[in-house]
Amino acid sequence: MKADPAEQLRLLDLQGLDARLDQLAHRRRTLPEHAEIEQLDRDLRRLRDLTVAAETRASDLEREQAKADADVEQVRARARRDQARLDSGRVSSPKELMDLQSELASLARRQSELEDVELAVMERAEEVQSEVERLRADAAGVEGKRAAAVGRRDAAVEEIDNEAYLTQQAREAVVRDVGGELLSLYEKVRASSAGIGAAELKQRRCQGCRLELNTVDLARFRDAPSDEVLRCEECRRILVRTAESGL
Known part of the structure; x- marks a missing residue:
């Protein structure tokens, strides 16, 4: 899947808001x-x-x-x-x-x-x-x-x-800044991944499953076009590249 890098970055904002909504719902229930x-x-x-x-x-x-x-x-x-x-x-x-x-x-x-x-x-x-x-x-x-x-x-x-x-x-x-196809993928992944659909790739580590990427995956991600939507090979969450990704 292809998506503008800016839209991919907005997924992190969306994920943060969704995480907060989940926290509030849990707090309300408990x-x-x-x-x-x-x-x-x-x-x-x-x-x-x-x-x-x-x-x-x-x-x-x-x-x-x-x-x-x-x-x-x-x-x-x-x-x-x-x-x-x-x-x-x-x-x-x-x-x-x-x-x-x-x-x-x-x-x-x-x-x-x-x-x-x-x-x-x-x-x-x-x-x-x-x-x-x-x-x-x-x-x-x-x-x-x-x-x-x-x-x-x-x-x-x-x-x-x-x-x-x-x-x-x-x-x-935030949703208005994210394309429909990317948003659909995010929602699908989030529903099957404990509420986390997108995670930052930070210092060569997926912030979703907290595992460090292996050399092969790092090389592949390093060579991937900036508009390519990456997925963690371990947890299958959307990986969003930032200036701190370490690629």
Whole structure:
């Protein structure tokens, strides 16, 4: 392939811009904030699952406490009625009096037992509610960290995208200086050579694969016309001759 030496030199500018675009794309993909946000999202899902479970337990205990309260109140109401009947003096039969006093004693024991159950349920409910509040606070803290990480990520992405835009604009200007056939070859080689389509021949060494050219290739390149497009025999990248090629 033949191409004006000036166009070949522009390939080095193009390669530099493409390398920068690749670096920016890699930096954008690998921002540490991406991994941080993913971890915080996992933490949030875990905390939300735990919160739902704790809230469910709290709701169950709330119903259990309501039942315990009702049971205690039922016994208290029965005891109040029996005590009122006893205090009224309307019961004159010794047997009825003894039965009434016995029932009051039984109700007192039952009330004490139910109040113990009620207290235990209340304590459990308070513990679970404290757990709910702690989990909600933990989730709020993680949400705050996530918001901060998202802010840092968005700022970094914006900075990268702005530089990428300017670099792409510069690339388009360089592309206009390169012939279509040479540009097509460059793009093809770049796609198959780890993003490097053109490399400088510097001090008899290919800057693409970093290998020094052998004597035969050097002689051939030395004798090649200035408009001939050279290819490295090792990596097959386009070799661009400059004043520092050492030919």
